[in-house]
Amino acid sequence: MKLTGAQIVVETLIEQGVTDVFGYPGGQVLNLYDAIYEAGDRINHILTAHEQGAAHAADGYSRATGKVGVVIATSGPGATNLVTGIATAMLDSVPMVAITGNVPQDLIGRDSFQEIDITGITLPITKHNYFIHDVNKLADKIREAFRIAKSGRPGPVLIDIPKDIQTATAEYEPCAPVEPFPNRMPDMEKIERAAALIDSRSRPFIHIGGGVIGSRAWDLVTELADKIDAVIGCSLMGISAVPTDHPRFLGMQGMHGHYASSMASNDADLIIAIGTRFSDRATGNKAKFARDARIIHIDIDFAEISKNITADVGVCGDICVALREMIDRVHEANHMDWMDHVEDLREKELSFLVDEPGVLTPLKVMDAVNRRKSADTPVATDVGQHQMWAAQYVRFQKPRKMISSGGLGTMGFGMGAAIGAAVGTGEHTILITGDGSFGMNLNELCTAVTYHVPLTIVLMNNGVLGMVRQWQTLFFNHHYADTNLDTRRTDYVKLAEAFGAVGYVAKTPGEFEAALEKAQSSDGVTLIDCRIDKDEFVLPMLPPGGAIDDIITVKKGV
Amino acid sequence: MGEKKNDKFVIAVYVENKFGVLTRVTSMFTRRGFNIDSLTVGVTESPEYSRITITMSGDGYARAQMLNQIRKLFNVKKVELLEEVDAIERELVLVKIKNNPDNHQRVLSALDIFKAKIINYSVEALCIEVTGTPDKIDALIEMIKPLGIIELCRTGIVALQKGGGSIMESDDVN
Numbered sequence: 001m002k003l004t005g006a007q008i009v010v011e012t013l014i015e016q017g018v019t020d021v022f023g024y025p026g027g028q029v030l031n032l033y034d035a036i037y038e039a040g041d042r043i044n045h046i047l048t049a050h051e052q053g054a055a056h057a058a059d060g061y062s063r064a065t066g067k068v069g070v071v072i073a074t075s076g077p078g079a080t081n082l083v084t085g086i087a088t089a090m091l092d093s094v095p096m097v098a099i100t101g102n103v104p105q106d107l108i109g110r111d112s113f114q115e116i117d118i119t120g121i122t123l124p125i126t127k128h129n130y131f132i133h134d135v136n137k138l139a140d141k142i143r144e145a146f147r148i149a150k151s152g153r154p155g156p157v158l159i160d161i162p163k164d165i166q167t168a169t170a171e172y173e174p175c176a177p178v179e180p181f182p183n184r185m186p187d188m189e190k191i192e193r194a195a196a197l198i199d200s201r202s203r204p205f206i207h208i209g210g211g212v213i214g215s216r217a218w219d220l221v222t223e224l225a226d227k228i229d230a231v232i233g234c235s236l237m238g239i240s241a242v243p244t245d246h247p248r249f250l251g252m253q254g255m256h257g258h259y260a261s262s263m264a265s266n267d268a269d270l271i272i273a274i275g276t277r278f279s280d281r282a283t284g285n286k287a288k289f290a291r292d293a294r295i296i297h298i299d300i301d302f303a304e305i306s307k308n309i310t311a312d313v314g315v316c317g318d319i320c321v322a323l324r325e326m327i328d329r330v331h332e333a334n335h336m337d338w339m340d341h342v343e344d345l346r347e348k349e350l351s352f353l354v355d356e357p358g359v360l361t362p363l364k365v366m367d368a369v370n371r372r373k374s375a376d377t378p379v380a381t382d383v384g385q386h387q388m389w390a391a392q393y394v395r396f397q398k399p400r401k402m403i404s405s406g407g408l409g410t411m412g413f414g415m416g417a418a419i420g421a422a423v424g425t426g427e428h429t430i431l432i433t434g435d436g437s438f439g440m441n442l443n444e445l446c447t448a449v450t451y452h453v454p455l456t457i458v459l460m461n462n463g464v465l466g467m468v469r470q471w472q473t474l475f476f477n478h479h480y481a482d483t484n485l486d487t488r489r490t491d492y493v494k495l496a497e498a499f500g501a502v503g504y505v506a507k508t509p510g511e512f513e514a515a516l517e518k519a520q521s522s523d524g525v526t527l528i529d530c531r532i533d534k535d536e537f538v539l540p541m542l543p544p545g546g547a548i549d550d551i552i553t554v555k556k557g558v
Numbered sequence: 559m560g561e562k563k564n565d566k567f568v569i570a571v572y573v574e575n576k577f578g579v580l581t582r583v584t585s586m587f588t589r590r591g592f593n594i595d596s597l598t599v600g601v602t603e604s605p606e607y608s609r610i611t612i613t614m615s616g617d618g619y620a621r622a623q624m625l626n627q628i629r630k631l632f633n634v635k636k637v638e639l640l641e642e643v644d645a646i647e648r649e650l651v652l653v654k655i656k657n658n659p660d661n662h663q664r665v666l667s668a669l670d671i672f673k674a675k676i677i678n679y680s681v682e683a684l685c686i687e688v689t690g691t692p693d694k695i696d697a698l699i700e701m702i703k704p705l706g707i708i709e710l711c712r713t714g715i716v717a718l719q720k721g722g723g724s725i726m727e728s729d730d731v732n
Contacts, residue, residue, distance in 0.1 A: 123582060124589040128632045303626035
């Protein structure tokens, strides 16, 4: 059938299984929005307050569901407002398709009103991008974009569609949803070598990243750990892949990782890294990382093998196939001494956990969240101290429940991402944020209220940019340069009410528990303004450039 | 990874002959913090492909990273590392030299040694053309520098693998 380019976009999205899109209309996507209007009963469009919020929502939607997130924006400022959201998805390998309008092709290159070269701008922050020159190729390019976004190591793809392509007509034939390109199969000789290496070592540590969630390899990870008697640690992106209470799981490792997890990775004689890129935040000083350990690195992206940490055996390919083959080849092992050592580390870790009774501390906030949430509750975060406290103390039972910006560390990610996660899963979602991050994109409160998104916002309000302040305390002689927010005088309860949401203040553990209970039993949007001391630290901490041995476990300098 | 530092190497890249592909390749170098020494691009025996020849220097890590990162780009069809011993490398240079009667004899002897051609002659200047390996071009330039170079233009290296194979038949490095 003959359709306009705008209609082809919408029909192709629907054909690819897209049910929800996030976006913001504008001059160069008017035709596209007209097509969305016509197809309103078949596709759900969510209007955000800002294109950045829409991009983060598409990202959070994807992280929570595993589906490809879709965001739409107009040309010029609409497109540039997506940039942070696209970069966030790129750094965390989130499958996303961003669609932008542009001025008609005869106005391209003339600095026309709201014209911007968004394919040029997003070149280094997309897995691939397209500028559409021919309406006859539009549907296939969109299909290819979906295929690239979800194949191998996923990532964002942008399609820039000039207005004349949206109004031109072409034949459209529906197609089935595209399948990802087949995953590369791991080299069996490498698997043999990895298995032999595993059998020869006695202190194995499995380090997992977001790739374990993307490839749904969590059960194979624990099966391997059980068979070879290994412990498991993770990067921020790997959180929720393995249940927090799994007996072999030590939690996140690295700059603000769990003491036992970081120390065990340091003391191991074998690191099996799965679906992770050895980010500097996970390893600390690379030259001193796991000095006694041999490294096996399994990843779908061949460019990650030996990029940051040199692998003794690099296995590139489908993680599930690699793990299955490896499990079948390794011998069952018992490493009593290693397990005893890890047990000692865990006990030591507990001794560092100090919590002041009666005071609303980060630990008590997270404990209450753990008691109130269900196994299916997505927990989104922003970026900063609250994010690290959530990473350390929130307990997860199922994968895809921790929604957090790891690689880019995007403050302002949380509101959009939480809305996306709630829309995608239909679950009441909890956003843990700070007053710094929340201030960046709090405008999305109106989106959550408009679409009746079940959302609890736990605002950890300490009146400062806490993470930067912590560094200023430790390394910059208490020079609190531009990190005080207490002069802002924002009344968050009134703010929530102004947006049509509900707000509470919590100054004590009891007040927080009561507010959280009310929030969780409501279907609407609730904000809880939790008053936290401004000198709470995230501990442990590896000092910048430091190795695991330099770990700071006790608060100092305050 | 433990190879000697900053070897020069040549990478041949077969890419789809499409809008913006060269930018994708070069932008990746900027993004990963690598420097290109020379870059040439042109159509190939098949009109749907272009061949990019990149010369850069770096250690074994840089070399492996570059090959991997280029291979990840979607419009890239083939990537081949051309080791100096296995490759034929050529470069062309045009040099404009001051036309000074006192220089004539020295210019002609230089042209003779390097098998260069005079391709344009005017009262003020001579323009010469030389093809050869990058080393030969360097040596030529050194030799004629004292004669007064007005300006010069080098093409950058083009290279092919020796023998009967083609890049399209080459194995992927990974």
